[in-house]
Amino acid sequence: xxxxxxxxxxxxxxxxxxxxxxxxxxxxxxxxxxxxxxxxxxxxxxxxxxxxxxxxxxxxxxxxxxxxxxxxxxxxxxxxxxxxxxxxxxxxxxxxxxxxxxxxxxxxxxxxxxxxxxxxxxxxxxxxxxxxxxxxxxxxxxxxxxxxxxxxxxxxxxxxxxxxxxxxxxxxxxxxxxxxxxxxxxxxxxxx
Numbered sequence: 001x002x003x004x005x006x007x008x009x010x011x012x013x014x015x016x017x018x019x020x021x022x023x024x025x026x027x028x029x030x031x032x033x034x035x036x037x038x039x040x041x042x043x044x045x046x047x048x049x050x051x052x053x054x055x056x057x058x059x060x061x062x063x064x065x066x067x068x069x070x071x072x073x074x075x076x077x078x079x080x081x082x083x084x085x086x087x088x089x090x091x092x093x094x095x096x097x098x099x100x101x102x103x104x105x106x107x108x109x110x111x112x113x114x115x116x117x118x119x120x121x122x123x124x125x126x127x128x129x130x131x132x133x134x135x136x137x138x139x140x141x142x143x144x145x146x147x148x149x150x151x152x153x154x155x156x157x158x159x160x161x162x163x164x165x166x167x168x169x170x171x172x173x174x175x176x177x178x179x180x181x182x183x184x185x186x187x188x189x190x191x192x
Contacts, residue, residue: 005153010070010146014089014096018044019181021087023160024153026103028135035111035135037103037125038158040186043168044179045086046096051173055095065143066095073151075132075142082129083138087146087153101180103131104188127190161185 005024010017019042027036045053054063054076065074066088074086074097086097103125105112112124112134125131132138137151144151162184167175169191182189 001157003155004147005155007069007071007147009153010087010089011091012089014044014046014098015179017087017089018042018098018179019163021098021100021153022163022181022183023158025106025156025158026085026100026131026135026151027107027154028137028151030136030150033108033111035108036106036154037131037135038106039100039102039153040104040160041100041102041180041182041189043099043101043181044096045099046179047094050177052168052171052175052177053095053097056173059095063095066097068092068143071146073141073144073146075137075139075144077139078129083132084128085132085137085141099128100131101128102126102182102186102188102190103135104186105134122187126188 021039021042024039025036055066059067069092070089072088085100088097090096105124113119116134125134160183164182164184165178166180168180
């Protein structure tokens, strides 16, 4: 049974949301096509005291979505080549978000392979930039309502097993915080 997550889910603590998203499905519906994948890896960024967060130095035109209401997409462009998808959490005025790091592809796999110019299943969505490319996620979805009809999360009742907590990766500051979560043994995570 598929159930779309509502706004109250995103109002919870960021660490709770980051863990609870594992096993849920990211769904994109556009141009008559559906792309989806089970979330298998996330990373939390919490508040103005988190040196790895985009909100660490205050509000800017780029990060203002993080300071808004929970349940909206924060999509940014990084390294001049990758988009990254985050979900705003907690409450308006408190900048917190969960980065979606990896998916296990489900629907629209042939489209994902075409967008990524890659046919290896394990590499389609095994990283934040890869999954955005495969799912067609870019800045046009920045600020999109996660309770809307284009991009949303579904609970399909998937069982996930053990959740592993590790240091965040791909950052220079705030590395010691064990705010990266993934499904143990899943072959689609970005890094072991």
